[in-house]
Amino acid sequence: MSSSKIKVNQYAFTMDSVNALTNNAFMKNWPIVYVLNDDHNVYIGETSNAITRMQTHLKSDDKNYLKQMNIITDEEFHKSATLHLESLLIEYMSADTHFDTIINGNTGQSHMYFQKDHYAHKFEELWSILKKKHLANERIDQIRNKDLFKFSPYKSLTEDQFGTVDVILQDLAQRTKHQEPQTYLIQGEAGTGKTVLAIYLVKLLTDLFADRLSLEGFASEEVNALKTLKQENRSLKVGFVVPMSSLRRTIRNVFKDIQGLQANMVITPSQATKENFDILIVDEAHRLKRRKNLTGYGAFDATNKRLGLDDNGTELDWIMKSSKYQILFYDKNQSVRPTDVRHDEFKKIINREDHLDLFLFSQMRVIGGDVYVKYIKDIFNNNHPKPKEFDAYDVCLFDDIDIMIQAIKSKNEELGLCRTVSGYAWDWVSKKDQSKHDITIDNHSYIWNTVNEDWVNSKNSINEIGCIHTIQGYDLNYAAIILGEDIKYDPVLQKIYTDKQNFYDKKAKAGVTSDKEIASYIINAYITMLTRGIRGTYLYVCDKNLREYLATFFPTYINK
Template identity: 45%
Template sequence: MSKKFFIQQSEFSDVNLVDLPIHYYNYLSWPLVYFLSEEKNREAYVGETTDLITRMKTHIKSERKNKLVSLHLIFSDLFNKSATLDIESNLIKYLSADGYYKLQNGNLGIANHQFYQKKEVYWDLFRDIWSELRGLGIAKHSLEHIDNSDLFKYSPYKSLSPEQIDGLKTILKCLLDENAFVSLIEGGAGTGKSILAIFLFKLLKTDLSDFNYSDFDETDEELFQLQKNVREKYGQVEMALVIPMSSFRKTISNVFKNIKGLNAKMVIGPSEVVKKKYDLLIVDESHRLRRRVNLGSYYGTFDKNSELLHLDKDHSSELDWIMIQSKKSILFYDQKQSIKPSDVSAHDFEKLRLKTTTRYERLTTQFRVIGGMRYVNFINNLLDNSTKDLKPYSDHSYESFLYESLDDMVDAINAREKQFGLSRMIAGFAWEWISKEDKSKYDIVIGETKLHWNSVTVDWVNTANAIHEVGCIHTIQGYDLNYAGVIIGPEISYDPVNKTIIVRKELYKDKAGKNSIKDDEILKNYIINVYKTILLRGIKGTFIYVCDKNLRDHFQNFWNIKTIKENTESYSIQNYKSSEHSIPYYDLNIAAGSFSDFQTVENVSYIELPNLLKSTGDYFACRVVGESMNTIIPNGSVALFRKYYGGSRNGLICLVESSSISDYDLGGQYTIKEYQSKKTYSEEGWQHEEIALIPHSSDKIYKPIVLRDEELLDFKVIGEFVRVL
């Protein structure tokens, strides 16, 4: 083959099946991936097989699949069974989130196989396949765009972890157990509770009559059998997904609207459960179910619903409504995310857990923050005053530090938004929302920095203006971000004498969150839970600014400090290696506009790494000059690089070297850009057809540098960009 793969299209029909053995003789028993589709209703199905003819005959007989009219076959001599299962799974996940087609696929058995060269070869192969599918009009968005979308983050087409599968089995067994009425699944922020809730909903709403169980190994058999038994027992389950928070409920409704077999009406609020009886209610974020405390305008609805269900309004809650209106209920719960007195008490959930009719499972694996449980435990210990043996947080894979300047933190979040997207400012509820009535006024004023609260309350994270505003707990709970910039307000402080965090009730502005609370310790727990929740939103990093001086001084003992303005002058460049944290600094004057004037690297200096980074021996630093990467790397910055030893570079920002530039007016040797390449393949192997070096600049004058033919002869990648120092 001249390529690593090829895609062939044909009609999907009885007549066409006769021709398949003729046209694809060499691949009839070879692993391949296929895509069936029709344009009228935009439905599709993704599959893989080692027996093309038999599989297509099966689909033709299917009442649903025989309505599909177009067949795309994806072939590759590199395919093996594990690889096709992996590519099939990725296509299902990304095509579903792409949003153009509604997939007929179920979500049971989404593969997460580990196999030889999965990352080194097959992920690049999948990216190339995706690009060709975009060219064919099958896929619409880039993989990077989809990665940040709600439809991808909350898609039911996920590969569950072993821990999540255990939780799923507990739930299915509960549904089959005549003596069990409640599954209580407890887990902290980022442990995959919402994903499991949505996965389960899709699983129970999918027709699996023609599902090919033979593709999966014996470890899946118990799960498959449990699902079959549940479907046989309940038939078409009357069920709903209950989400207490209106903003997150709206987001998940939009996800359901785009999933085949689901619809937005299946996602409801707690007050809607009183309208009818259910076989099953799945409650996500059940710690936010309410009782009759500080309900404001909701008192009337609460009282009416309690009366309809013959409950004492003063001693009942939305949790009771769930229990009454459903034969079975599944509750996803996290006590540490209960943030106000209207939330059902932890005592009520504990009583429920101890009942003989309740089945309990705990999720502990961290899926959101790259810092993992080490970062989660650090946040919990710091805010719980368990700091006796707490070590300062430092992790080169997860960016988290204190800012001395709020302006600097805002700038850093804006820079991450340009580079990664989904980067937002969040704050504790220490300021009134005055801009709600007067848009000209600022809500949060700290020194010279003036900021607005979120201008909308529903799905704020995804609004166009969110990057210019500050979200609160009510607009961010349940959501994932790439980076979070958290302002810890003056409503909490630190008592250095008694060595404890204290609250200032008068500075806490969430009236519904503090009215009726007489015990300051209870209020403190709610406020601490607010910060635990918002400090665990960032996948790639969390930045912090603390308003109160005593609390800031206390936190400085445990967090690395980001000093005023990220500039190179704060880093001492020396002509000797002063410590194990010193790394080489090369005075290349790398041009971020074009290749710089040639400079030989003879005299190596050294620069000290920040405390949060550990020297691996592979790091080096250079100063970057020019404006063509200024949305990511400001002109004049010192940039940190990791030495390049091989592997895929597509989409990465790289430091590259070449002396074979056709336009010699550009001068010498080095530049930093985003790397993209096109390859050609032959029997002798592959070679670069062209390499494009892509700028990221606010100045549109900068264009890609494209290298071809002889210009590629001495082209070399020196290092991969890590971050700005």
């Protein structure tokens, strides 16, 4: 289709300026997007009658202090396109460094319509104009690599995410009204947007009870549920539990830069027991701990005793005892240590009457989509899928470890946020002696991650090898995976198997007598790592038989 030109016209945000535009063809009965701002604050909206909408805003105390009106027009605009562009502007401007505060809330609505890709290209054109007009600072690719963008509560939600929010709000409104307990267990595989949805709910509920939430744009069902929640509960105390220290630190840093959220809202399971919460939202609930292979048993036992639990008490029990309502985000296939609460404990929740089971299916991370994720799972669970090709997703096998490392460094220079990770198939000797290397393959030596928290964003991470615990919960543009000698292939039995003798995660092995259990940790870790890359995944395989087997499923990299 022919492409018309998108335009941004700037005016003073005054009643005189608005009235002077009454004869402008785009200002009445035409869908437009607009940006209202002063030096520090910005509001983004869309409307089919700009004159009426601007007059309304000028009469409103929450927006009439803004100084500038930016009207975005295009002859090709229609309602679906302007709604989509509005949500994109909110999403990107909230992560850009130009404005201090985004006044908007977020309804979370997704936008599916004919020629959506065409308007996505128009957004890139629009963003360039906004940069020239000093309404934005950073490039789109820079913003996409930021944690503030990846973990933003301003993202458009997928259909199943939005449906999950709808169900939770309506059910929670009725449960709180009648003071009935409820646990919401939201299950989804890696990349289905569990963390994004968790943060969205934290922001939504926090804004609601702080009287910051605008109900504009919400469907009538959500409006009624939110009003009921507010009317029946003057205030509900909401906590956000993130069990993994690395991801917790990252999200705390993100919360510092989001209006209405604070770093201290992101807490440990232990911190959750020290206050009485109405709602606890738990991300990565599969990483909640039980009393096994812990670093310190004393504090764990003391918390159990304080809560009236015996030694079998788990962090999941702590969450249940410390809140009236629980929203748990869970994936049983991402349990990678015996310290993690057993799946049987979550089954007990599923079997209770005061529980609601919800599911996320849409793949949000990997461009290869659900097909790629299922392909990886089928290969490594010995389901022997038919070989597939992924035109839009860059996945390939390397015969030379050094060439793969150089390739991922090259991708990192081009795109940023590209890292190398590996299974725990080498001992961590550099932890005690920094002069030593941990991993040696074909005369090339490397070290494990030198920091445990927020390793992905650490200064030297591109020159290190991350383990599973550094990247669980994170997105990468490209992920290079080293498959060590802890995973192999038996050509006689025609199956992938694990070798615990070459598995060096001491906390995953200590006290575990079941080879099947250890194997599940190894396989789960590799599947998790192989689904981190948004744009592509590189593989180097140490075991010769496994390398030859995987060559039937993935193309071999050709060094150009």
